[in-house]
Amino acid sequence: MSAKKHSTKPTEKELEILHVLWQKGPCSVKEVHEEMGGDSRNGYTTILKFLQIMFEKDIVSRQKSGKLHLYKAIATKENTKQQMVDKIIDTVFEGSASQLVMSALGNNKSSREELKAIRKYIDELEGEK
Amino acid sequence: MSAKKHSTKPTEKELEILHVLWQKGPCSVKEVHEEMGGDSRNGYTTILKFLQIMFEKDIVSRQKSGKLHLYKAIATKENTKQQMVDKIIDTVFEGSASQLVMSALGNNKSSREELKAIRKYIDELEGEK
DNA sequence: TTATTTGTACGAATTATTTCGTAAGTGGTT
DNA sequence: AACCACTTACGAAATAATTCGTACAAATAA
Numbered sequence: 001m002s003a004k005k006h007s008t009k010p011t012e013k014e015l016e017i018l019h020v021l022w023q024k025g026p027c028s029v030k031e032v033h034e035e036m037g038g039d040s041r042n043g044y045t046t047i048l049k050f051l052q053i054m055f056e057k058d059i060v061s062r063q064k065s066g067k068l069h070l071y072k073a074i075a076t077k078e079n080t081k082q083q084m085v086d087k088i089i090d091t092v093f094e095g096s097a098s099q100l101v102m103s104a105l106g107n108n109k110s111s112r113e114e115l116k117a118i119r120k121y122i123d124e125l126e127g128e129k
Numbered sequence: 130m131s132a133k134k135h136s137t138k139p140t141e142k143e144l145e146i147l148h149v150l151w152q153k154g155p156c157s158v159k160e161v162h163e164e165m166g167g168d169s170r171n172g173y174t175t176i177l178k179f180l181q182i183m184f185e186k187d188i189v190s191r192q193k194s195g196k197l198h199l200y201k202a203i204a205t206k207e208n209t210k211q212q213m214v215d216k217i218i219d220t221v222f223e224g225s226a227s228q229l230v231m232s233a234l235g236n237n238k239s240s241r242e243e244l245k246a247i248r249k250y251i252d253e254l255e256g257e258k
Numbered sequence: 259t260t261a262t263t264t265g266t267a268c269g270a271a272t273t274a275t276t277t278c279g280t281a282a283g284t285g286g287t288t
Numbered sequence: 289a290a291c292c293a294c295t296t297a298c299g300a301a302a303t304a305a306t307t308c309g310t311a312c313a314a315a316t317a318a
Contacts (some may be wrong), residue, residue, distance in 0.1 A: 008199055012305085012306095045307080049308080052267080052268095068265060076203075082236055085233050097233045098243040101230050101247050104218065112255065115251050118251060123131045125244060142275075159295085174278055177275070177297090195285090201274060
């Protein structure tokens, strides 16, 4: 028996750590710790503990490199993002992606260029139908 | 001194309760409880407790009506949604709303009509610039 | 070899979230 | 009044998330 606990959605702090891993690739605890602001924001062992827990949860993999461990995100940023978006659509937007889109564009000041890019993207989607 | 704890983002369960309140307007504990599936999904006192906690946190207001309390969401669904969207844009989409939009439209099967509506919305936004 | 540095493992404290049992209040019936 | 149905209040347990102290291991410097 070697099955680990199944991966649920990452918690806040786990997500913050994942960001570092996504951005910098495989990292030692030290690197993650420093990237996250060092001791002023989190104790070293706090980050270590999280990485260990995340390893248990199959959120990250790890590999010995000399005497230290290099941790690596298992899920891609894309997958995780998609999962979060799907969830928010489901829980607050009655399953309607377009509602979320309106909300995303509504408040925020998207530049003319961004709007143009989105329009183009929609054109492509429509072409597929 | 009567200041209550300041409102942070609602938790999962709090959000579920807010949904009922948004949909049905001011509700008694009983109504919320039943709307959420009754005892099969949550004990009555669990919902009661949540409503009380949410009252403390200023997430809901309440008013005596006869012998019971009617609870009412303070934040609108719109505000809460916006807040959640802003946050997700901030934490996983590098502050880019359009990235979120792509992600939202990407996976999900938005209908031709929905896409049309979004396009129209973008037109309006562009008009304002 | 002893001390220091650098890293891991473990255990536990703290805080937040979720859950519910039990007691107690209120109003209406009989 | 005594009873009943319904509701609130309180306290506490169970679980999850966050934080860190301390001990131990290995490599290296003195």
